[in-house]
Amino acid sequence: MWPRSDGLRTLELGTPGELRTRLTNLVLAGQKTATAGLLALDYEAEGEEVEHVGEHLILLNDAGDRAAELEIARVDLVLFANVPWDFAQAEGEGYTSIENWREVHRDYWSSQGFDIDDTTIIVCLRFHLIDTP
Template sequence: MWPRIDGRRVLALGTPGKIRTWLTDLTLSGAKTATAGLLPLDYETEGEEVEHVGEHLILVNDAGEKAATIEITSVELVPFAEVTWEFAEAEGEGYTSIEDWRETHRRYWSTQGYEVTDASPIVCLHYRLLPP
């Protein structure tokens, strides 16, 4: 189960340390407006439902403290091979192509113990920062 702050689910981007700090900073700057989750790893093993449009989540920093509140603006569940370049660009992480996005995500999820196939279900979230 994901942690809660003020009764809302928490969104902690990436893995703790430099990656989480970088991804959180990208979101706070407005450069990152989307994130991807692997359904079996990020939801099913956590016993969590997929977010819904209009849901507010608490974005946390590397210390697990509230950095911002975000609102989910779009949710798509798609096979890994069908994630679009538009989505990859919205992640704001500097990918050079959809192939670059796929390779980076395959490698990341592999380090988490999951081998991704073209059919693996990916949750594609778009979000916006809410005013403090």
């Protein structure tokens, strides 16, 4: 189960350290308005339901402190092979193509011990920055 803050579910991007700090800063700068997760790993294994439109989440920074409040604007469950380019661009991480997005994400999840294929279900979240502390 995910931690809660002020009664809201929390969101931590990437892995602790440099990656989490970079991704959190992209959100705070307004460049990152989307993130991807794995249905099996990030939700089913954690006993969590997928977010819903209008839900508010607390974005945590690398120290585990509140960095911002986000509102979910859109949720799509998509096969890895079908993640669209506009979603990859909304992640704000400078991907050069959808193939580049797939390669980076496949490598990331593999490094976390979870191999994916074209039929793996990806949870594509789009969000708005509501406020920062």
